[in-house]
Amino acid sequence: AASVVAFRRLERELLRLGAPRALVSAARRSRADEIRHAREMAILAHRFGSRPASVEVAPQGERSPFAIALENAVEGCVRETYGAIVAAYQARTADDPELRSVLRRIARDEARHARLAHDVAAWLEPHLPSDERAAIARARESAIADLRAAVLRPPAADVARLAGMPRPREARALLHALEHEVLSRAA
Numbered sequence: 001a002a003s004v005v006a007f008r009r010l011e012r013e014l015l016r017l018g019a020p021r022a023l024v025s026a027a028r029r030s031r032a033d034e035i036r037h038a039r040e041m042a043i044l045a046h047r048f049g050s051r052p053a054s055v056e057v058a059p060q061g062e063r064s065p066f067a068i069a070l071e072n073a074v075e076g077c078v079r080e081t082y083g084a085i086v087a088a089y090q091a092r093t094a095d096d097p098e099l100r101s102v103l104r105r106i107a108r109d110e111a112r113h114a115r116l117a118h119d120v121a122a123w124l125e126p127h128l129p130s131d132e133r134a135a136i137a138r139a140r141e142s143a144i145a146d147l148r149a150a151v152l153r154p155p156a157a158d159v160a161r162l163a164g165m166p167r168p169r170e171a172r173a174l175l176h177a178l179e180h181e182v183l184s185r186a187a
Helices: 002-017 021-047 065-093 097-127 130-150 157-163 168-186
Strands: none
Touching: 002 021, 002 065, 002 097, 021 097, 065 097, 065 130, 065 168, 097 168, 130 168
């Protein structure tokens, strides 16, 4: 649900910065995808006896192109890309057929969102000064390092089975694919 707000903000910022229409349209479509994802996951949460936490996002002011590019690199290029890879893995391995079906759709959407992040980076980052581009590269590498540490913690056995969450060995392999994808695009 927080992603809905993030994509709305990105859409407005891309408009303000004069981004190509395709990027603005992709941000708008991503927002619509996230609305659908939040609904689908809420239905699944209720089915499993849970209730999604409410999401509150504090109002935020206008950001600089550097701030936009920095968040895009970490949240989009790294975390969104990894999320897409994990969702595709879960769509193949989850025990629950309804969850697999939802995750197949989400994985396709998340892959498109990751592509948007890489396209925004390719459009925005070349316009930044070299010191800002270097800071973004460091942040991207730091986000990957954070994921490296996070994947060492195994999910609960029932979550791994039911939802198809990767165990550390599989998660490291997925992360290796992410590192190749993200770092080769950033080069």
